[in-house]
Every structure is written in structure tokens, then in C-alpha cells.
Amino acid sequence: MSEALVQRDIPDAPAPGESYLTAETGLASWLLTTDHKRIALLYMAAITIFFFLGGAAAVAMRIELFTPQADLLSDDAYNRAFTFHGVVMVWFFLLPSIPNILGNFLLPLMIGAKDLAFPRLNLLSWYIFIIAGTLAIYTLLAGGVDTGWTFYTPLSTAFANGHVLAAAGAVFIAGFSTIATAVNFITTVHLLRAPGMRWFRLPLFVWAIYATSIVMVLATPVLAMVLLLIFAERAFDIPIFDPLRGGDPILFQHLFWFYSHPAVYIMVLPSFGVISELVACYARRRVFGYSFMVYAILWIALVGFLVWGHHMFVSGQSMLANLAFSFLSFVVAVPSAIKVFNWTATLYRGQIVFDAPMIYALGFIGLFTIGGLTGLFLASIPVDVHVTDTYFVVAHFHYIMVGGAVSALYGGLAFWWPKITGRLYPEGWARFGAVMMFFGFSFTFFPMFVMGFLGMPRRYHVYVPEFQVWHVLASAGAVVLAAAYLLPMGYFAWSLVWGRRAPANPWEATGLEWQTASPPPVENFVTPPVVTQAPYGYHPEDAGPPALDRAAHRPQGHQP
């Protein structure tokens, strides 16, 4: 697509007053905007706040766990801390982060559209999200919830003394935002693709967001109904899961995990899209096996609905069900492995440069592989019975959801930062931050595999002294990890004022989002784009990249 870039002669920066950032000014122009790019930034602001709040709860837990005794938090306060951490991080950070920030910003740009299909619905989703988030913060201020993010019955309906109704209400309301955004994305991908943008010319990020949206549309309502049932039982004493009156608490677990396992894929599928873009660009390679990457995404989205029972191996469900869910969990590992192998194959004979987004991407591949392989441990019933409700499980899902999804979020933010803001981030600091995140993360969570396998149960705030060494390691790593999360906020903010101005396509990447000015004009494209070839045209299809006449690498990107 670099030829097209030359032919169409795109200005690097839009004329003043045309950039979406400066076309209108004033608070009202932001709060009432229907521009998907501005709404993405609204989401970024809100989600960053929730990330800090959820992170603060994690800090409290890691400080508490530094010693085997209870020093900082009482047992009840500890329960409330991990519940708040879970609820906020899952529903107000991980689920919305990549779809609502990067997806909102990039989806129309990548398919050559002027906006999402329903711009006002998009703004409405943000307001619903804010209402839900406010209610979630209220539950914290009012005293918190002590059930854990899973709201297991009968604890949540009959015994918990926290603000379960408010917390469930917050998650319920957030679901409307999720569904509205997903409907918007699906309709956009179907109806607003640029001329020539056939399905198999879509960038993998678009495919990932599309598959995620389908999962959101089909899974989120199940959670909504489950929460409604909890709500009815707790508020009006209507028996649904109450074993004393004929109810079955295990049914709650089935329904809850029918949502919550696909929710894991809502969190990690968008990361697959981001990583595919980053690996292709920084290896200067076409994505290896593009169509298999697409099928793998769709396969994960489908089979992700069929594996929920692996959360319930010790719940007393029948051995036949256990075996079926175990088998299906192994099946879902196949497309995940296809993705990892294809990213690796994309690197093969590539011209790899270790810019910050690429370091995040490589970190993602490593951490996701560890998280995925330990998922196979947990899919094997004998191992799972041994490590159920231990730190092994905690480590496993943090490797996927934090090591994976958060690495992808930070990598994606760095990669598209010039497009979003028109400024280049400082490369040296960014590389340092990316490396630090990988080590900080591994330092924090790898010890949890060890202590979990040795028998350290999750959700305990006091523990036997034998485990202290592992907890001290994890807490020390958490300090590094926290610094790695905060550092980009600093240098991103710095770049807004002092960063070098970015050209339209600083990384010489393919993709329509780079075929317009940085930052893009309000209408996204001055001339509506027409697509004539498959994505990732970094080199001719039947030849590798010319290894010898490679241009000198410029860490700060291509300067005109």
C-alpha cells in the first residue's frame, strides 16, 4: 500500500481546525460528541481511572500479603479488597479497554468508514458505562462487597453482608453499554466497509473486534439475567438458588460461567488483533496464514461458549460432564496455539526491530503462551482437582488477562499513539517501560504458580509462614509492575506537549488508518479510500522481504 500512499499524497498533519482534536473546543464539544475518535478518548479517560482504582485494591492486597499475619487489612476488609479489585478490573477495565479505546478509535479508520454505524448510540454507551462505574465506586465508598467477583450463591444471596445489590446493579448496567457497543461494531463491520474491503481483506484487528462483539452480544445478556436472578433472590427473597426451598446453587455456577468463560475471550481476543498488527509491522512481514488466523479467532469465539464446565470440576457435576468439558477445553487450546505459532512464523525471516510496541508484543506472546499452557494443566481434571482455588489458578488467569491483555493494550496504545494524538512517544523510555512490564509481571505472578502448586489457597489474607518467601517475591514484583504501568502515563502525557510531531505513517505500516493524517480529520479521510489488495502488504506475496536492501532503522519512525 506504500504506492497508494505516494500516489494519494496524504498530508502528514491536517490543516488547523480539521483535526478531530481541535475542530471544536470546549467541554461540551467533548461530552456531546458523536465522533468515534473523541468517544474513544472519553473511554480512555474513564477506563484509566478505573484501572487506578482496581490497581489500588491490588496494592492493598499485596501489602497485606507481605507477611503471613494480618497487618493492614482485616479478613473482611481483605474480602472487600479482592472483590472490588475483581469487579472493577474485569468489568470496568479489561472488558472495555481494548474494544472501547482502540476498537472505537480504529475500527472505522481501518475499514475506511467515517464513523461507527450508530454514532449517538456510541455516545450513549459511554454514558451508561459512566453510570455503571459510578455505581461501582459507590459500592466501594458504601463499604464494599465481600462475595468475590463471582457472586457465588448462596453466599451472595443469603449470607453476604456487603452491598451485593449495588455491585450487581453496576455490572448489570455496564452490560447495556457492552451490548450497545458490540451491536454498533457488528453493524459497522457489516455495512460500512470501504469499497473493495472484502471480508478477507479486513485487518486481523477488525476480525478480532468483530468476533469479540459477537461474543459480547451473546454472552453478556446471560450475565444480565443471572444478576437479575441474584437480585430478585436477595432483594425480594424469591427462591431461585436457595437449596432450602428447592433451588440449586450449582445452577448459578453453570449460568455464571456460561457468561464468564466467554468473557475471558472477550478480554483476550482483541489482544490477538493488536498483536497481529504489531508483529506484522515490526517484522515487516505479511501475517503468516492470514486466513487461518481468521478462522482461529472465530473458532475460539465459538468453542469459548462450550467450555464453562471446567470451572466446576470440583462442584460435583457428573464425571461425564467433567470429561466433556475437559476435552472441549483442550480443543479450544488448538486455535490459540495456531495463533501463537503463526505469530512466530510471521517473525521468521522478518526484519525485526525492537521498538517498544514490538517488545510489548513479544512479551505478550511469551506470557500468553505460559498462561495458555497452564490452562491445559487446569483443563486436566486430576491436576485441576489438586490446584482448584489455589494461587495456581490466580497466576494462570492473570497471565492471560493481565500479562496478555494489558501488554497488548499498552503495546497498542504506543503503536497508535501518533495516530491518536499526532505526537511521537519517547522511544527510549517506552522500551524501558515495556521491558519493565514483562519482568515486573513475571516477577509478580510466576511465584504464584509455585506457591499455588504447593497448596497456597486463594482469597486468604493470613497464611502459613512457608509461603512467605513467594509472597514477598510477588509483592516486590508488584512494585516493578506498578512502576511499569505508571511510566507510560508519564511519558504519554509528556509527549502531548514536547513529543515530536508525527507524520501520517511514522512506522511505514500498511492499513487504512495510516492512510490519513495524524491526527485524522473529523471525517477520517479527505478522499474516501478504495481498497485494492489484501492487508499486510509489507512485501510481495510470493517473496519474503528483501533482506539485504533494508532501510536503516529509525527508532522514532519515518521522518519526512
Add this chain to the structure above:
Amino acid sequence: MSDAAMPGAALRKPWRSLRRQREAAGFGLWVFLGSEVMFFACALTGYAVYRTLWSEDFAAAARETNVVYGTLNTAILLTSSLTMAAAAEGARAGLRRLTLACLAATIAFGLAFLVVKGFEYREDIEKHLVPGPGFALEAAAAQVFFAFYWLLTGVHALHMSIGLGVTGTLLWQAWRRRRPLRSPAFEAAGLYWHFVDIVWIFLYPLLYLAGRS
């Protein structure tokens, strides 16, 4: 859409063609209905599980519902679907009076449904069929049946009310000529209305006919 005062509505921002723009409302609504199906499917799965576990109790409890009201409401709703379909087709064909009349009839049927439902709820409360202390039936899981009865019919009535609000808005807008009849909103509202009807088609046998065979 409110600024589209005249037929031949303007092309709004993200769209390149009017045809696509029209298509979007219906398409988006179909996707949303997929979501709604899963919402009700979750509760119906719970119902199915408990009915399998406690089939005798569920049959006994289901005999306590008022099948007259339930049947009457089924008839009302099915008729309202007819008028709604006629309204959508009328709007598509540009027949203003037919559209207005059918929308008004749909709203009347919808309100009638809710009124009948209200009478039924009053009778249920008088018969102590609300789960909790003082519940009328002895059977252990009868309370579970009525938990689902109240929850499903309540959520359905909420959907009806939203449908009534949407239909009322469309009627008012069409009446005041604020919305051209070509707007895809009529068809979209019709889709939603039919969906709410279909939910009732499932609820009626599960809640009223179970145990009466």
C-alpha cells in the same frame, strides 16, 4: 433522525448510501434481538432444569395460574402483532392513515395486555402465590415455579412497556409529521414488538399450560 422532516431523508454522517443507512436500523436490531434471545434463554434454561428436577411440584404449581387471563393475553398479543405488522407495511408503502391507525391499535392492544396482566397479578397476590412466608402451596418447589412465574412475566411486561414507549413515540412522530414514513424505525420497532410476542408464545405454555394436560 428527528431532523429528517421531509421524505427523501438526508444522508447522515457515516453513510455513503441511503439504502445502507436504512438497512442499518433493521440489521442492528436483529443483532440486538440475538442478545435478547440469550437473555430469556438463560432464565428458560433455569426453568427447564428445575422442571426436570421437580416435575410434580411444577405441574401442581402451574395449575394455580389463571389460564383464562393467560389465554386472553395470548390472543391480545397475537392480534397486536398483526396490527404492528400492518403498521410497518403501511409505513413502507407510504399509507399514512393506515399506519397511524395500526400503530394506535397496537398500543391499545399492548395496554389491554398490561391491564389484564395487572388483574392477574392482583388475583395472584390475593391467592398468596408470591414466594415467601405465607405462600399458599405446600409442594416444596412450588415457590421456585412462582419465582420464575413472577420474574419471567415481570421482565416480559417490562419489555412490553418499552415497546409501548417506542410505538407511542413513533405514533406521535408520524402524527406530527416529524418522522417520514420511509424511516426504517417502523420496521425496527415492529421487529422488537414481534420478538416480545414470541417470548410470550414460549411463556404461555410453560407457565399456564404445564400441568393442565
